[in-house]
Amino acid sequence: MLKRKLWRDFLKNRTQFLSIFLMSLLGMLVFVGLDAEATGLRKSSDTYYEQTNLADLWLQGSLFTDRDQDRALRTRNVKRASLRLTVDAKAQMPSGEPSMKLNFISDQEVSGMLLLEGTPWQPGTAGIWVDDMFALRQGVEIGDILTLRYESVDFQEPVRGIIKNPEYVYYTGDQAEMMPDYGNYGYGFLDPEEFPGDFPGYDTILVDIQEEAGISAVKKALVQSFASENLVITGRNQQSSYQTLDSEIEQHKMMGLLFPSVFLFIAVLGIITTMTRMTANQRMQIGTLKALGFTRKKITRHYVSYGILISVLGAVLGSVLGYWLIPELIFSNFSQMYLLPSWDRSLSALSAAGLVLVAVISALVSFLACQRQLRESPADTLKPPAPKHIRHTVLEKSKLWLRMNFSSQWNLRDILRNKIRSLMGVIGVAGCTMLLICAFGCYDSFRSLADWSFEELMTNRTKILLDEQGGVHLGQELADQYDGQMIVEKAAEFESDGVTKTGQLTAVDDGSYYHFQNPKQQEVQLTEGGIALSYKMAQALDVEEGEFVNWHPIGDSTWHRSRISQIYRVPTGQGIAMTRKTYEKLDLSFRPTAVLTNQIPEAGLGDQEGIQGIQSLDDMKNSMNETMEMMYLMVGILILAAIILGTVVLYNLGALSFIEKTREIATLKVLGFRTRRIRGILQKQNLWITAAGILLGIPLGYGLLAALCGSISESQDMIPYVSKASMLLSAAGTLLVSAGVNFLLSGKTKLIGLVEALK
Structure with missing residues (x-):
């Protein structure tokens, strides 16, 4: 009998129950969908990292040899160590000269390649293994001869394989770029014997540590083992590709908690309103059930089942739809930004906990909503409810009330007497x-x-990129010729109270193209003698203006301790900034990496020695808008x-x-x-x-x-x-x-x- 009553009540109050059903469905659809996407993305990336053995630590500084590799391997809790030299080069393609990161490796023990097509890499094998996005966009196939240029030296390499690498899940061609444009630049792996000219040595040791070992302990051991002031050690959380994907996953987890809470909160309010009204309207029916011998426990279970059944049905259906729909929608877009070999959906324990929580909250709310009618005895319940004792509010007794028209009085009184509904x-x-x-x-x-980025902070129209051979003389010559401004942009490491981060060091010469803004987005001038710290880096290091931060350029072992004289905001390239005078007072050589100008460089300038390329900020802006x-x-x-x-x-x-x-x-x-x-x-x-x-x-x-x-x-x-x-x-x-x-x-x-x- 109670089952028939339950379905009859569902049909009679279908609008209210449908809203509860939809709110539960939408809440769990978003929650489970984002959980399946974030958890699946985490598992897919972890599987990829494990399959290719992504490095735990990167050692950089002076050039390393095989003996340094052995020294790293002898360090406690170090499982594997590989050597690598990375240089910037250009590929000679029919469409132009896209930049490439060339990696000359000793082995594939750490941060190895994932072979997609071609033959596996072997020590001593001639040729190059290029990334799949570059090969796809530039039309490169196995067996093609790729012409590369490094420091004005051209050399050719046959393409042996198409690969992916775990250190390039997310990367941009230049630090100034905010969004990737894969295929317009790329990377490749080669044997050291293929280096054009005399091989200078390796600039990086990639270290894989024991699973039970702590990162900080291994870092200290490596510092003691090498006893070199030039050694710079960074971990996964400081590696741009790993850190960007990790932050994306955490952001989606947060979104998965924020948005569903709105829908589930509305669903709870719906259950309260609907069940309170239903039990009040069914007062006589409840009294009749009591008189017929139904126990209070059984009647309570009957009314509690309303909220549980509707909300759980909505939650289950929402979970199924969210599991299949949300990851598919997100993966189809994110596959253009993050380069993973597979995109798998997966659920965490949070999804199951969410379903249980929906059922528990629905049961609790339904139980509390119907207790008022169930507390009374059968005789009292069968009687009509006593009229509500209505008191006039202060507003209704005021002179203002008398000045209101009838519709305003009627609506205000209805709102005040139905507060929960309102x-x-x-x-x-x-x-x-x-x-x-x-x-x-x-x-x-x-x-x-x-x-x-391109109208307030950087007001130039062209950015001439200089390579390592450029130097201050070429930079000054270009600045004079094109009325430009020289800048230095290079990677640096920052430390404060044991917290270490990597970011960008920016030093600017006199000029009017590079601007800085404070946290209120008001333009400010860099002060002499102190350094400016970006807003997001200050948050990451937990420091404020007036405090000190330790820093050094990557590749330079000398640490500097500087007072933070300013905080500035910048969309990308978080780190520190200073004037050229401040930079040179720290005994650092000002070697410009770029020249900013509003003029259009002459044709063929990008092919000259010392110039890495020319970027149009209009093109960068259009790329960002795309x-x-x-x-x-x-x-x-x-x-x-x-x-x-x-x-x-x-x-x-x-x-x-x-x-x-x-x-x-x-x-x-x-x-x-x-x-x-x-x-x-x-x-x-x-x-x-x-x-x-x-x-x-x-x-x-x-x-x-x-x-x-x-x-x-x-x-x-x-x-x-x-x-x-x-x-x-x-x-x-x-x-x-x-x-x-x-x-x-x-x-x-x-x-x-x-x-x-x-x-």
């Missing part, structure tokens, strides 16, 4: 606005990066979720409110109020609740956007920004959804039967 409406609208603000804010924030295609997916999902949330919540509340106010509406009709007037009264209340929700949702949306921007990679800085147009569009979208729902519901006023409603 609060749920405000929260639902706020959630809708919040998601819309966050969606459009993501678009605005990312879109503004290009303008911020990556917005990946943002459209996120924006679209958030907008769709906001519309569904707003529609479901507002329709549910509107239907619930309409049912509860049927008697009052019928009374107004009897008193002579026309249908149009009654619809206007109902729409006014809807407008008030919507306006309150929008005002609450705007700061919540900005806070959610700020949390997302703050969770991106340490190497990038994105300032949350929501344009006025986006705010207006979000508010208008919420109002449109609200007005549409209210229009549908208020149209039912003419269908109310007066006799039946007033019984």
Whole structure:
């Protein structure tokens, strides 16, 4: 009998239960979907790293020999060690001269290649193994002869294999680039015997440590073993490719907790409202069941099953859909940014815990919602409920109340006497606005990066890149010829209170093309004598302006201790910045790596000795804007979720409110109020609740956007920004959804039967 009653109640209250079902479905769809994507991405990358034995530590400094490799292997807890020399070169291709990182390796024990096509690498084998993205874009195939240029020396290598390497899961061709453009540059692996000219030695030792060993302990042991001031040791968390992917995974995990909480919170409020109203309306039925001998425990279990059944069904269906849909959508876009051999979905224990949590919360909320009617004895329950003791509020006793028109008084009284229903409406609208603000804010924030980078911070139109042979004389000559500004951009290591990070060192000569902004995005000039630290690096090192930080350029063993005189913000290339005078006062040789100019260099300049290439910032800006295609997916999902949330919540509340106010509406009709007037009264209340929700949702949306921007990679800085147009569009979208729902519901006023409603 109770089962038949359960299904009959579901059909009778289908609108309210459908909203609970949809909120549970959407919440678990996002939660499980992002968990499956993030967990699968973590497992896919870990499998790739394990398969190719990604290095745990990188030793850099002076040139290393085979004896240094043996010394590293003799260090306690070091399992394997490999030698590598990495140089910048260019490939001579019909489409131009794309840059390439050439890696001359002693073996493949650590950070080995994943062979996709061709023959495996063997020591002493002539040829080059190139990355698959470069081969695809440049049309390189096995057996082709690739012409390479290193320091004005051309040499040819047959292509032996197409590969991937775990250190190049994410990489850019230049530190100034924010987004990868794979295939426009590439990397390759060769035997040291293929080096053009006399082999100078290796610049890196890649170390694989024992699983049970601690990173810091092995670092100390290696420092003692080498006893060299030139040694620089970095770990995985300081390796750009590994750290960027790791930050992306953590960001998606955070998103998987933030967004579902909105839907699940609405679902909980829906259960409270629906079950409280249902048990109140079924008071006589509950009393009859008690009189027929049904125990309180059995009746309680019956009503608790309403919330559990609906929410768990929605959660299970949402979990299945999320597992299959969300990873597929994200992987199809992220495969253009991260280079992994496989993309697998997988679930963590959090997904199962989420399902259990939904069931437990639903049961608890349903239990509390129906306890009021179940506490009474059968005799009391069979009696009609005592009329509510209604007190006039302070507002109703004030003179202001008397000045209000009838519709305002009616709506205010209804809101004050149905606080939970009204609060749920405000929260639902706020959630809708919040998601819309966050969606459009993501678009605005990312879109503004290009303008911020290439119109505010760097006002040049051309960047002439210099190689290691360029030197200050060539840089000065180009700066004079093209009225340019010389800069130094190189990798550096930073340390404070035991926290070590790698980033970028920037030194700027006199000029007006390279600009700096403080955390408030106000332009500032670099001070002499001190260093400026980027905002994200300051957060990573947990230091503030006025404190000290230790740093040194990668490849230079001399550590410097400098006071932080300024904090500046920059979208990419986190680290420190200083003037040329400050740089040279530290006994560092100012060897410019680039010259910034607004002039167009003469044809063929990029082929000259000492010049690595020429970049057009307009092309870089266009390339960044093209990556917005990946943002459209996120924006679209958030907008769709906001519309569904707003529609479901507002329709549910509107239907619930309409049912509860049927008697009052019928009374107004009897008193002579026309249908149009009654619809206007109902729409006014809807407008008030919507306006309150929008005002609450705007700061919540900005806070959610700020949390997302703050969770991106340490190497990038994105300032949350929501344009006025986006705010207006979000508010208008919420109002449109609200007005549409209210229009549908208020149209039912003419269908109310007066006799039946007033019984």
